[in-house]
Amino acid sequence: MTRVLECPDCGRRTFYEKRRCLDCGADGLRPRDSGVGIVQAVTAVHVTPDGVSAPNRLGLASFDGDASIIARLEDGLEAGDSVVLETPDGAGSPPRLVPAETDRDRETPTSSGKQ
């Protein structure tokens, strides 16, 4: 699970690193599991920066605590689908949005034993 940052005072969550809460300004944001979100919008980006292959399919997904993220979408996902954020192995790889069911299927058998 990819972490989301939660405000200790008001509970507002954000995926984006920052010093203080977006809503109330409190500091000390705490990591939490982001849980299951919903894809709100999808775009396929055909003009991409160097090193990013096109089309770069991105989704805007909303999660609990008014947290949203724009991240790469696994093929086949559309607006309205349930998703979780998956952080691929390997340093520097950004998290991506994958189907919520698939993630649960993956996690159940491996949850007892970590690599």
Add this chain to the structure above:
Amino acid sequence: MVSHNSLSGRPEASPARFGLPGVGMTRFTGSDDRSIAELLETAAERALDDADVEPDAVDSVHVGNMAAEAFNNTSGLANALTASLGLSRASARRIENTSATGASAVLDAVDTVRAGRAEVALAVGGEKMSVAETSVATEIISRITHSQEYDQGITLPSFAGLAAARYLESYDATRRDLARVAVKNHANARRNPYAQFESDVTVADVLDSPKVATPLRLYDCCPTTDGAAAVVVTAADADVSVTACESAVGVHAVADRADPLRIESAAAAGRAAYDAAGTDPDEIDVACIHDAFTILEWLEMEELGLAERGEAWRLTREGRTEIDGDGDLTVNPGGGLKARGHPLGATGISQLVELVWQLRGDVPSDRAVDSPRYGLAINVAGFGNNSVCTIVEASG
């Protein structure tokens, strides 16, 4: 009529007014042979000539430029400008605020006059982007995003694609309606000798152009541009005056917004500007909206109260934002960023150049808004990280 020259005679409710006696710009183009310094000089001289102001009368210089280090391998633009133009008595500085750099330079000029530090201020902004390949320009501009956004390969058009997808899903607007924004702004630019694009496009042209960030296509997006624009701001009133120039910040990461269709910084800057000017959206006759992408024309009109939420597309479909439309409001008569062009540091100032020309009646009849009194400009940084809203008013 109360005299604005006498502080003692001004009713308390009157907004502070600052004159805009001179404006000027270079013709915006995809590639200009002149250097960034020459572009700034040319626009500045045109504005000073238009204002009939001698160089040694200028008290302060406010140069807007986003990325000369990256595009042009140069710095120190403000000092080069003052030396070249003989602005020998002026204080000078450079302002950077990504895509809202131009209006931010104007804000700095207005505030300097407001503070009594200048009687005559010159705001001039420019960018020379043509020296960079498209991929390099995309990279430079993408670097203004949050690092976690950048890591996803997100570009500015990516945000616009997501917002457009969401808008078309949420309301009855169609993809063709969105194309009509580009069609209108191209038609206006064709009649503007200072605009980058000289030709009309049709809805079919827009829908057939290459995909950039679905559902948006190439003709939904502003070009990269070379150009500069300038405005003289004075403590004394002029034929056209600024009655508000207000800025507001928003979140950095676009997904941190509670609603993907909101650009809260534009709404906040607009509210502050209407308050400062003592006016409201119904009174605005002509608006220069930061349409870096077609969808932004709708979103910003809604944030500024120029259309009801979820309804801006209807004004476009009915042709009511066109110059000769039946509506009360003309939007982007100069062609907007979409078709006049978007030389980052110049854009916000070119919006004011257009408004001053319109309010003075200094445009050909085929591009003239009918007797406008109030004009509004919104210049937006990034995809809403920051917005500057300016309201101008014709005297008399």
